[in-house]
Amino acid sequence: MSIAQVEIPMGVPYEVIQEKICASQTIFNKIGEKMMVIACDAIQADLNLREGNMSCSLFCKTLKYGLGQFSEVVSYCLERLADITCWGTDHDASWGTVFLVHSLKVKEKLGIHKALQFIGDVHLMGNNEVTAVSLFTVALDGFTYMNVHRSRAECMIRLGDIAKKNGDLPKALELWKTGRPLFECLSQAKRIQDIDERIGGISEEVKEQHQKNLVWLAELNIPAGWVEEVDSDTEDLSWRKNMLN
Structure with missing residues (x-):
């Protein structure tokens, strides 16, 4: 069951995980492992949530059975329910x-x-x-x-988003770039893509801001030579490229 649990955030196809859950439930029912049967229900609820099923009913049912008996199952369900x-x-x-x-x-x-x-x-x-x-x-x-990689990276994404919102692009890039390899270690392809899109978005914002600055300088009727010099100087974005690499 631990394999199915790990495969859910990795994006392994629904059918593959579902087959493992069903097989595990059959085995645990036969040998009378009540806690593991309940754990299967918790993982099933987690898989359903990943697929867009926003019903809390299976989580709550599993939570009810686990209370006072199986702390690990309770923790698992509460963790999923708490992640808004x-x-x-x-x-x-x-x-x-x-x-x-x-x-x-x-x-x-x-x-x-x-x-x-x-x-x-x-x-x-x-x-x-x-x-x-x-x-x-x-x-x-x-x-x-x-040393919890996934949770570290998730916090870095959030802090990076806040930094970007407040205009601190260098800090945002630093946080996202630090978090990216943590997701790579866990084969979190979707999360890696999310970070790459954020980094790419900042690159585009830098280019757009540069063009706006040139327009602004032109509107101020600054001598053309000065604008061309600024344009030439700002084409050297090595410090930004280093941050993005």
């Missing part, structure tokens, strides 16, 4: 707090930091950037200490 980026703005944002309380209770350091990240997402969606940055930074420090 998977569900959208209509999702109940309080799951992040529930996940944090559970993780503190069972003393799961990884769960605590993931909960902080997810609560940061809630604040980011609510345009509370200051709190979001604080939560992402604390979470990133924890993930870095624990």
